[in-house]
């Protein structure tokens with residue numbers, strides 16, 4: 001077994017980097033989390049967590065107190081004192097759908113600038129097939145410019161955590177994927193993840209390109225499931241069938257499985273939209289096609305707009321109508337607004353001249369600071385949002401929206417129209433209750 005000193009760094013302290021760094025310190029590693037965003041590092045050094053992620057505060061605090069976890073902007077110190085350096089920076093989409101690799105390559109450059117011996121450089125960001133080679137080329141070019149020679153290995157270790165359940169996903173993953181080129185790098189990575197090995201988490205050890213492809217294939221497949229059930233839901237709407245029962249019965253088939261068969265307003269978040277577009281781009285780049293993925297990208301865009309059409313059908317004219325929007329985050333238990341269907345619906349309704357009152361338990365501050373141009377009326381709670389509304393849209397299924405005081409809402413709304421794009425409530429009960437209720441593919 002190769003000797004490894006347990007010292008690692010994680011570059012990029014966002015949703016993935018911070019969770020990975022904190023959980024790796026929980027696994028017994030000594031971790032330095034690096035970011036170029038001084039606000040983030042300052043907050044973390046003051047004991048604040050810059051994102052909303054359940055369970056993260058406790059694990060960060062515990063490991064900072066144990067002096068296994070620290071936060072810094074000092075690349076030099078971090079690289080010089082770490083044998084393994086994870087890259088967990090963003091890979092946002094460019095105009096043409098391809099992944100923007102500038103942050104990954106900038107991180108690779110910083111690592112190479114400060115290398116002082118053998119390092120394992122681990123791509124944890126979601127990156128197109130071939131990126132590990134580009135990282136290698138970048139590091140080699142910088143070392144050459146510096147006139148130094150150091151041995152290093154590149155590893156592809158894609159991350160599958162879900163925001164809102166990230167700590168549990170990282171510490172109890174379905175699998176660990178390692179794309180490696182040398183036995184030494186494989187040994188070191190297995191030592192880092194030894195805790196997972198001991199609880200029988202499956203390890204898939206493969207080459208760099210395959211590991212990179214596994215991440216895109218996995219995300220695209222989940223996105224296919226979502227878009228598929230959304231299409232079925234739309235047909236159910238037309239045909240008078242109930243997608244809830246369709247999905248339930250489908251899910252009982254062991255070959256299909258029940259997960260990701262929940263009809264709604266389309267997928268959002270920082271991963272599925274960008275990763276499906278990137279996969280389509282990768283296919284073209286290699287002279288191929290990924291027609292299924294091309295189709296679901298279209299289906300998903302259309303699904304979000306379909307929710308706005310549902311509002312139009314209910315109100316006839318959206319202009320000047322009072323709309324109550326419950327939820328802004330792309331899903332519950334996160335403050336992440338990236339590609340959020342709820343936010344899309346809210347924006348479109350504003351564009352059509354509606355007065356939109358919103359409430360989200362966590363994501364409103366992010367929305368105010370990221371989209372100051374959006375003229376939402378931010379409310380204190382669900383009930384203030386619904387006051388005199390012509391329609392209520394349940395757009396993110398936060399738990400507290402699952403048990404709304406419907407009597408109260410009925411009294412304070414102008415019209416009793418309830419558009420449940422997350423299919424939280426039962427149509428029959430809601431109709432009995434006196435709401436003009438509509439879900440997605442429900443009956």
Ligand code: NAD
Pocket residue numbers: 011012013014015016017034035036037040088089090091103106107124125126127159160161162163270271
């Ligand atoms: P994020 O935007 O939350 O965080 C990225 C961080 O990297 C930011 O804090 C940014 O300041 C920092 N950064 C950028 N360039 C840097 C540099 N050169 N040096 C130091 N810091 C730098 O992004 P994220 O959501 O954590 O995603 C990171 C990667 O992980 C992406 O490739 C994403 O696709 C992938 N991923 C994300 C999720 C998720 O649920 N968010 C899940 C799995 C994989």
